[in-house]
Amino acid sequence: MKRRPTAPVFKPYVMHQASLLPRSYDEVIEPEHLVRVVSAAIDKLDLRPLLAQYKGGGTSSYHPQMLLKVLVYAYSQKIYSSRKIAKALRENIHFMWLSGEQRPDFRTINDFRGSRMKGVIDEVFAEVLEYLLEAGKVKLETYFVDGTKIEADANKHKVVWAKRKNRYQQRVRTQIEELLKQIEAENEAEQAEYGEKDLEERGGGEGGSEIDSEKLRERIERLNQRLRERQQPKRDTQAKRKALKKLEGDCLPRLEKYEQQTETLAGRSSYAQSDPDASSMRMKEDRGAEKPWPKPAYNVQIGTEGQFITGFSVHNRVGDPPCLIPHLEQVRHNTGGRLPQRIVADAAYGSEENYAYLEQHGAENFLKYNTFYQDTHHYRKAEVLRAHQFRAEHFTYDQQTDTFVCPADKRLHFQYTSRYITENGYESTRQTYECFDCAGCLLKPQCTKSRGNRKIRISFRLLAYRRQARSNLTSPEGQRLRAARSTEVETVFGHIKHNMNFRRFHLRGLEKVKTEWGLVSIAHNLRKLAA
Incomplete structure (x- = not known):
């Protein structure tokens, strides 16, 4: 006997059902x-x-x-x-x-x-950091720092480049000089006024400075006034008025535009027109592309501990080394004026300025430098070993005679001292030494590509900092921190970029971008806390 099929059973589904006590x-x-x-x-x-x-x-x-x-x-x-x-x-x-x-x-x-x-994100983040400290999630003893580029909310095809601006600005100045010459060649009064001196705008006056928009505007006003006061032939007046019209209507606005661009650049190599605080940078995601195009972006620096973000800063500088000190100053502000005990970073941060800052504030130096890998690894290839021994820092120094001895056993003698000032105002010195006996040396092709003698520039202070960093990094504690660094900061950046899908800022301007990154950092910390 066949069984009859059973009808399906469903839970009650009633839309628009009224409820006396709505659920919370x-x-x-x-x-x-x-x-x-x-x-x-x-x-x-x-x-x-x-x-x-x-x-x-x-x-x-x-x-x-x-x-x-x-x-x-x-x-x-x-x-x-x-x-x-x-x-x-x-x-x-x-x-x-x-x-x-x-x-x-x-x-x-x-x-x-x-x-x-805007303006209070640092205080809010500092409160979140204090919350993590009280919860025992971070101790602020070890600080792993690194940076990445995050794309700005700006059009990558509308960028002002410093080199191009300088070329156009010089072209306008040359055009202005030619027009002024044309006017002054027809003006006998100028010869009586200036004598053998050149025009102030061309650097021949008392100031000797380059022409700018303010000086040009004053010059145009004086020339217009003279044309109104003096009786000259019609042809002469028309020629001068035509030159003045070009100065006033074309050259002056262009010169003012380039001066405004110079002020906005503020020493940078470029800026985006739709977000002037953003600079063009090469993005890590574009590596390997056939034609990688620099994009308006910001350089984001973070510090982590236990993969919690314990400090952040946003910069429009392309390089990482000058960003470390402003970043650590922001960390000191958020932590009541103290730095973590150990600062760990990759080779991009190993500059004399950064080493000196850590020494000044009593932080342990775990910053790599650019040749750390070569100094601590033994190569199997003989050509690499030979190139390594010809680096200046591996020359033997004779303190009594103040000379360096090269691998060919020739001496390099002191010549002069140079002084350099960084973007942050740090002053460093480099001593230049030269060998006067390179002619006929069999090792010269390996030692230098210069046609003349081998010269080296040495900072004894930087060498001492590097020895200290190498000693710290090769110790058991340093090896542990080096291994942990790659899984600390890179993991956080990977989580934010891939898991949180944050690859581009949505606000414009450095202060607003900093606010947005602060919100990203707080959200990351609370996500990790909940996990």
Whole structure:
């Protein structure tokens, strides 16, 4: 006997069902959910610096504690757009619980992130760091530091380059000089006024400086005044007026534009037109590309301990070495004026200036330098070993005679001392030594490519710092820290770029970008804390 098929059974599904006692959002969120960790952590922070951004009176505002919770949780969920955050506040139950069902629009969220948080992100991050210290997650004893490039919110094809600007600026100055010569050649009064002197604008006056827009504007005004006062032939007046019109309508605006660009560059090699604080940098993600194109970006420096971010800073300098001291100064500000006991970094940071800073503040030196690997590894290839022995720091120094002895047993004698000043204002000295007996030396092709004698520039202070760093890094503690560094900072950068999908800033300007990276750092720390 065949059995009759059983009908499927479904749970009741009734839309628009009324409920006498609506459920609380608190009941449907897991006890250990990340949103609870974010809320509990920010509840314990001292937010008085943030509250001070609000003036008294007027229309009531959304509470900054709620907005900060929403922003940090949004960043932890890879939501960075203010419109998408506002959408989540309307649709996502975790955001609704976190905001107490308040629904600020995207303009309010963007204003809070870009204006209210700007200038206080360091204090908020310092409070999060204090929270991690109290929880025993970090001790601030060892500080692993490294940097990466994060793309700016700017058009990579609209960039002002310093070299190109300098070339165009010089071209305009040359054109101005020619027009002024043309005018002055027809003006007998100028010869009576200047005599054998050249025009001030061309460097022949008392100041001897290059022409600038202010001097040119004054010159144009004086020439226009003379044309109005003096009676000259019509043809002569028209020629001068034509030259003056070109100076005033074409050359002067261009000169002012280039001067403004020089001020914005502030010593940098480039800046983006849509975000003047961003500089063009080569991105790590573009390595291996057929035609890698530099992109407007920021140089982000972080320090970690236990893969928690314990310090951060944002720079528009391309290189890492000059960023370390400003970064550590920011760390001192966040930690009440003290540095971690040990600073560990890769070879990019091993400069004399950085070594001197660590010595000044009593931090242990675990910074690699650019030839650390060659100094501590034995090569099998004979040609590499030979090249290694011809480096200046491996020459034998005779202190009594103040000379260096090269591998050919020839002496290099002291010649002069040079002084250098870094971007941060640190002054260093280099002593130059030269060998006067290189002619006919069989080892010269391996020693130098110069046609003349071999010269070396030595900083004895830098050599001493490198010996100290090498001793620290090759000790058992140094070997452990070197092995840990690669898994500390690189893991954090990988988590932020890949897991949190943060590869590009969404705000413009150095201060706003710093605020956004501070939110990313706080979100990363709380994600790790919840895990």
